[in-house]
Amino acid sequence: MKLAIDGGTPVRTTTLPYSRQWITEDDCEAVTRVLRSDWLTTGPMIDEFERTFADFTGAKHAVAVSNGTAALHAAMYAINIGPGDEVIVPTMTFAATANGVLFCGGTPVFCDCDTDTLLIDPTAVEAAITKNTKAICAVDYAGQPCDYDALRKIADERHLLLIADACHALGGCYRHRSVGFLADLSTFSFHPVKPMTTGEGGMITTDNKEFANRMRQFRNHCMTSSHRERHEQGSWEYEIRGLGWNYRLTDFQAALGLSQLKKIPRATHKRRQIAERYDTAFASLVGILPLKVCSEIAHAYHLYVIRIDANNLSVGRAEFFRALTAEGIGVNVHYIPVHLHPFYREHLKTKKGMYPNAESAYERILSLPIFAGMSEEDVNDVIAAVTKVWKAYKR
DSSP states (O other): OOOGGGTOOOSOSSOBOSOOOOOOHHHHHHHHHHHTSSOSBSSHHHHHHHHHHHHHHTOSEEEEESSHHHHHHHHHHHTTOOTTOEEEEESSSOTHHHHHHHHTTOEEEEEOBOTTTOSBOHHHHHHHOOTTEEEEEEEOGGGOOOOHHHHHHHHHHTTOEEEEEOTTTTTOEETTEETTSSSSEEEEEOOTTSSSOSSSOEEEEESOHHHHHHHHHHTBTTBSSOHHHHHHHTOOOOOBOSOOOBOOOBHHHHHHHHHHHTTHHHHHHHHHHHHHHHHHHHTTOTTEEEOOOOTTEEOOOSOEEEEEOTTSBSSOHHHHHHHHHHTTBOOBOOOOOGGGSHHHHHHSOOOTTSSHHHHHHHTTEEEEOOOTTOOHHHHHHHHHHHHHHHHHHBO
16 A cells, blocks of 8 residues: 555545543533632632642642643752752653753753663663762653652662652552652643643642642742732731742633543543554564553553664654654654753753663654544554554565
8 A cells, every 4th residue: 555655545634643632521611610700810729629639649738830840840949959959860851851950050960761661760860879969850751650669769778859750640550559659749741732631730749748838839939828818818918938930820720620630540541442452453563662561550651652663664763753644643752862952962061872772762762642532543543554654664
């Protein structure tokens, strides 16, 4: 069958995105109720969303913020990252993981990944620790929790704090422990492509009350009280005790978050079913390699990532990407290793060759569509397109 990129008929006439939000009528109704209320921001829905989210993850505290990057920034602020402090972060991640450290004046120290899972490599973490290291920030890449027992052991032995960038992993578990309950602080994103959405939004979970209080002030200019607290107290007074940001989430976003959170078990189950179908379909396609899934974890499957093995195909990742795109499949690449971007090369003096596992993986990886709103026909189209392109390019 002739590939669409060569003039053939595409599998789909409209592009299927790699991910998108799953919004239903009850979500719309939840938002509308708040839009008709007296409080659009700093109101009671924020408290309810935080309590419910904390209960869902098993954490004692949850702090809502305006996006996932704000969550990472607030987490670094909570643990007093500043000039001279180092935080170990994986280079196989989005830039926000490193930027949260930089925003506070600290230095992100990049770390290589495991070749099979693309998760942060605990052995590489240990080798990156210096006298200036204050924390480890692990990323649950694609929705698979990291090896938190190994990371916790390293953190405890070296008196370091452990942060989980869990923006991909809500709904996942590690050894029967929920994501959000695996580190000293865990951060989440509610961007539309994430496991749940508030449009834009984020959350940090922690068992540490002092961290939670610092983050609540930080998201509101480091003011000692919110507008609603002053309203209830009949007061106008407040103090600013630090340099904070306006990282507030609105009440109508919180209402959407509460409605979306109820869907997490169902949405996660749906993504796992899609992943199982992909696993089965691609098992016989030599040169198409899904990432390894570790035992004793429950994968959230924010992403379904395959690796293109050019040794068994006549083309590399770039050509495979273009061919699938022409077939109407909205593939993506997650991620360009952070240390390869010009900003970090200039400011952190990173260069190609420093983290070979991540660099090698980057040249091969593709993210296929996976989201809760996909239909059976959508899944069939992805499988058909990957198989079609593979047949055209197999050696």
